[in-house]
Amino acid sequence: MTALLEVRALRVSFPATAGELRPVDGVEFTVSRGEFLALVGESGAGKSLTGLALLRLVPPPGRIERGSSLRLDGKDLLTLDSDELRRVRGGRIAMVFQDPGTSLNPVLRVGDQIVETIRAHSAKSAREARGRAEALLTEVGLGDAEGCYHSYPHQLSGGMRQRVMIAIALAAEPQLLIADEPTSALDVTVQAQILELLDDLRTRHGMAVLLVTHDLGVVAERADRVAVMYAGRIVEEAPTARLFAAPAHPYTAELLASLPRLRGPRAPLRSIPGAMPTPADWPTGCRFRPRCPRAFSPCTDDPPITSLGGGHQVRCWLAAPDSQAAP
Amino acid sequence: MTAWIRRRILQALVTFLIATTLAFFLMRLTPGDPLARLTEDKPLSPAAIASLRERFGIDQPITTQFVRFLSGVLRGDLGASIAYNGRPVTALIRERLPATLLLGGTALLLNFLLGVGIGVFQATRPGSKADRVLTVVSLASYATPSFWLGIVLATVFATELHWLPVAFMNEPYLVDAPFLERAGDTLRHLLLPALTLALVTFGATARYQRAAMAEALALPAVRTARAKGLPDWVVLWRHAWRNALGPMLALFGLWLPLLVTGSVFVEAIFAWPGLGTLAAEAIGARDYPVIMGVTILVSAAVVLGNLLADLLHRWLDPRLGAVA
Amino acid sequence: MSALWRDPAGRLGVILFGVLLALAALAPLVLPDPRAQPDITHGTLLAPSLAHLLGTDHDSRDVLSRLASGGRVSLSIATGAVALSITLGALVGLVAGYAGGRTDAILMRLVDAALAIPRLFLLLLIVGVMQRVPLGVLIVTIGATGWFGTSRLVRAEVLRLCTMDFVRGAEALGAPRRRIVFRHLLPNVAGPLAAATTLAVGDVVLLEAGLSFLGLGVQPPTPSWGGMIFDAKPYIVTAPWISIAPGVAILLTVLSVNLIGEALERIAGREGLVA
Numbered sequence: 008m009t010a011l012l013e014v015r016a017l018r019v020s021f022p023a024t025a026g027e028l029r030p031v032d033g034v035e036f037t038v039s040r041g042e043f044l045a046l047v048g049e050s051g052a053g054k055s056l057t058g059l060a061l062l063r064l065v066p067p068p069g070r071i072e073r074g075s076s077l078r079l080d081g082k083d084l085l086t087l088d089s090d091e092l093r094r095v096r097g098g099r100i101a102m103v104f105q106d107p108g109t110s111l112n113p114v115l116r117v118g119d120q121i122v123e124t125i126r127a128h129s130a131k132s133a134r135e136a137r138g139r140a141e142a143l144l145t146e147v148g149l150g151d152a153e154g155c156y157h158s159y160p161h162q163l164s165g166g167m168r169q170r171v172m173i174a175i176a177l178a179a180e181p182q183l184l185i186a187d188e189p190t191s192a193l194d195v196t197v198q199a200q201i202l203e204l205l206d207d208l209r210t211r212h213g214m215a216v217l218l219v220t221h222d223l224g225v226v227a228e229r230a231d232r233v234a235v236m237y238a239g240r241i242v243e244e245a246p247t248a249r250l251f252a253a254p255a256h257p258y259t260a261e262l263l264a265s266l267p268r269l270r271g272p273r274a275p276l277r278s279i280p281g282a283m284p285t286p287a288d289w290p291t292g293c294r295f296r297p298r299c300p301r302a303f304s305p306c307t308d309d310p311p312i313t314s315l316g317g318g319h320q321v322r323c324w325l326a327a328p329d330s331q332a333a334p
Numbered sequence: 335m336t337a338w339i340r341r342r343i344l345q346a347l348v349t350f351l352i353a354t355t356l357a358f359f360l361m362r363l364t365p366g367d368p369l370a371r372l373t374e375d376k377p378l379s380p381a382a383i384a385s386l387r388e389r390f391g392i393d394q395p396i397t398t399q400f401v402r403f404l405s406g407v408l409r410g411d412l413g414a415s416i417a418y419n420g421r422p423v424t425a426l427i428r429e430r431l432p433a434t435l436l437l438g439g440t441a442l443l444l445n446f447l448l449g450v451g452i453g454v455f456q457a458t459r460p461g462s463k464a465d466r467v468l469t470v471v472s473l474a475s476y477a478t479p480s481f482w483l484g485i486v487l488a489t490v491f492a493t494e495l496h497w498l499p500v501a502f503m504n505e506p507y508l509v510d511a512p513f514l515e516r517a518g519d520t521l522r523h524l525l526l527p528a529l530t531l532a533l534v535t536f537g538a539t540a541r542y543q544r545a546a547m548a549e550a551l552a553l554p555a556v557r558t559a560r561a562k563g564l565p566d567w568v569v570l571w572r573h574a575w576r577n578a579l580g581p582m583l584a585l586f587g588l589w590l591p592l593l594v595t596g597s598v599f600v601e602a603i604f605a606w607p608g609l610g611t612l613a614a615e616a617i618g619a620r621d622y623p624v625i626m627g628v629t630i631l632v633s634a635a636v637v638l639g640n641l642l643a644d645l646l647h648r649w650l651d652p653r654l655g656a657v658a
Numbered sequence: 659m660s661a662l663w664r665d666p667a668g669r670l671g672v673i674l675f676g677v678l679l680a681l682a683a684l685a686p687l688v689l690p691d692p693r694a695q696p697d698i699t700h701g702t703l704l705a706p707s708l709a710h711l712l713g714t715d716h717d718s719r720d721v722l723s724r725l726a727s728g729g730r731v732s733l734s735i736a737t738g739a740v741a742l743s744i745t746l747g748a749l750v751g752l753v754a755g756y757a758g759g760r761t762d763a764i765l766m767r768l769v770d771a772a773l774a775i776p777r778l779f780l781l782l783l784i785v786g787v788m789q790r791v792p793l794g795v796l797i798v799t800i801g802a803t804g805w806f807g808t809s810r811l812v813r814a815e816v817l818r819l820c821t822m823d824f825v826r827g828a829e830a831l832g833a834p835r836r837r838i839v840f841r842h843l844l845p846n847v848a849g850p851l852a853a854a855t856t857l858a859v860g861d862v863v864l865l866e867a868g869l870s871f872l873g874l875g876v877q878p879p880t881p882s883w884g885g886m887i888f889d890a891k892p893y894i895v896t897a898p899w900i901s902i903a904p905g906v907a908i909l910l911t912v913l914s915v916n917l918i919g920e921a922l923e924r925i926a927g928r929e930g931l932v933a
Contacts, residue, residue, distance in 0.1 A: 062561055066557075089566070096563035097562040097563030097564075102558075104561075106554065109553070110554045111555060112555040112558070112573055114576045123562070123564060127562065127563055127564050127565065128563060175558075175562065179562075179563065
């Protein structure tokens, strides 16, 4: 699969009273065409900001630091002028946000919000755009497309609203869809439907999906690859099956171990002691060190990224070839 | 929904009635003789005074006067002018009202354009130098006395530069001129007073707009609009500004009294034949029925304005279950 | 207070107001007496010069010192009237907000009705009838017509505070109502009230100037800014400075006071509660 989006050395910083905070600190990953990549991490790990950064939507006073590299099909996203950026937004990369209740404009009808996206990116007439909008509404699973078209967001249920957001995102036929916690605000039953919808659309349109989520369980079934984020950095990246079967980073391992299981012997739920540090209190060296059950002497330095083959990479001293790691 | 409308209208009516009562008793109970002006220049015989008092109904006990007055108001009869020799106040008001509406309406439009433009501009670059300067400008607008600004502008543009006429609404020699020419002439006369009024009221609008817009720009819905790749002006006006309109409606309650108060001075300065000059003249002539009549009208306008603002607010926000 | 200084707009307001205040207060010591008429035939309508910084008016009085005296008059009227309206407004607001029920409903109905009449007209109904009122009556009248908005503000604050735990706690402990009002509610209302006070001062200055301009406010020969503008009308082309000076004075005074008031509003919004 060819690379669609390449992210290198992404850093997002915010000014703070005592210097700068960097919630996204050196994130690197690649999304290939048509691939389903999941970006997983706890709240506060920086994954939402990463998603926003891809569209240069970091809210001020935050900013993307120099030295970061974002390339879409080889083109540098950070040097685009405003017109080109406008075309990329929605037209090449689209985003679906977490809470459809507040992310849709309450004073405009749903249909209008889809149509304006279509017409901003193509030369369709009003009638053509409307036809396409209704087709999109049907495609995302909204039965009464015409009814929905004329509705206001508050007249629809949460699940329907999220489908509308997806329809809006699809309107200009993007190559990459970023979904930022698209199901966190929804019921569990609706969650599964939305994820299935995203996957379907992906296969049908050949579109890549970057799913940002805190829920590992959601990821297992659908994602091709998973990247685990901790304290502003990606600590492990691997094809899904491989990650679940043989996690290389202690954090990933602990995350998987703490998932409740239906089968197997009954045991108290495992959790990771302590809490993820905020950008203001990041420890030096490996950021997971204070909570890591397998920390040892080299961990006081920043761990290198080691490739374990088969698309599996990990940022940990335990995997580094020449460290004295206890097996 | 209609039950709410009915209740709200009833509430407005009650407020208006209480206000009218308040105004009546305030005026009547204040020490001072309503007929003083008439008796000032030439002393009248007690008989003449008595007949005058009877004519204007001041000889009755105050409660009777009040009942008469209130029933008159509800019928649309605001009494008779003392200075204009018994002409009904309503007729006087009707004569002058269109001029004031024209002036007020134009001033409101200018105020809106200026205030919204500046407020939105400030909200798009908060904390910048332009933002801070404009804040001070807005406050200065509010701090400027309308009568002073009127005098200054009239002197500069009319008396000195002769660009615009100094006073009145039309040049009398154009009475028989074709409509367009007269309209153009009125417009030329309208410019300075309307500008004066707008310049002293736009500050409040700008401040409100800036605040409402700053809130709207931070909405997640606006972030979505940006993410869709919509042009900047669409994001700004169709998405952000539409959501900023709600809080702006509270301005109606602010504008109307400001405009009305300002008109009294501005009209007087520019000899604009409206309610403001009527009121100013009535003050000088101690024509209490006229002062009262204008006050009642103005209060009605304020109450109506607030009512409209509430109704509009309901209508604009589809979430509140209005007839969208 | 220090917070006010740190706020850039507030600082500007304080400086400006301080300068104006100093001018008004110190003027009589430095400048010629406005009421003295030294040179009636030769001294009228002189342009600004070193002897008369702002020139002289039609009665050959020094404009700057008249301005300063007028300032003293305007500011004393404003402080007096505002003191009255703030006190009334706070009282009514506290009572309405805390007592609630019928009392609240009746009071607020009256306030709504009073607010329907623009303040200028309210004053016209009183002062216009009485004509040529003494200064004290003027102050009381202006003060008595200005408390309605404040009462609404205070009531809203009180209602908000009453839902908070520290008030409920005090009630549960059996604190007498007076104590709750003065010890708990009032200190927390002080912030927004201070902001409203300064803004009210600006409003009164404008209002009084307008009344004086109409001949209903401060009566001659007492100088007042509004009156000065009125007197200067016939001479506006020949001696513009007589009209410009008082107008600018009003502008700067109200501007400085509003800058302070807005800064206070911002500060009040940021601070926590006094329990």
